[in-house]
Amino acid sequence: MVYFVLFCVIAFAAVPLALRAFLVMQTKAGNGEIAVIKWQQAHEQSVVFGFWCLFIVGLVIAFTLARNEILNLLK
Numbered sequence: 001m002v003y004f005v006l007f008c009v010i011a012f013a014a015v016p017l018a019l020r021a022f023l024v025m026q027t028k029a030g031n032g033e034i035a036v037i038k039w040q041q042a043h044e045q046s047v048v049f050g051f052w053c054l055f056i057v058g059l060v061i062a063f064t065l066a067r068n069e070i071l072n073l074l075k
Contacts, residue, residue, distance in 0.1 A: 001073065008059070015051045019044060 023044070026037050040047055063070060 008055075011055065012052060015055075016044075016048045019048060019051075 019040070023037065023041055026032060026034075027041075031037055032041075
């Protein structure tokens with residue numbers, strides 16, 4: 001269970017880093033004027049929160065489907 005929690009922490013921390021790296025690479029490649037890249041740069045925090053919400057929804061769905069097995073492991 002500890003490893004799963006650490007994995008989740010790393011996954012949540014990797015989202016803003018990966019998005020920032022993607023935007024920097026796109027800008028250096030000359031794609032900074034494309035509308036999608038401009039929008040992502042302007043709304044970077046919202047995009048990160050959106051990915052985090054998707055992760056949380058996935059965790060909630062996984063927990064509800066495997067609730068009994070998870071609770072048995074914690075006993």
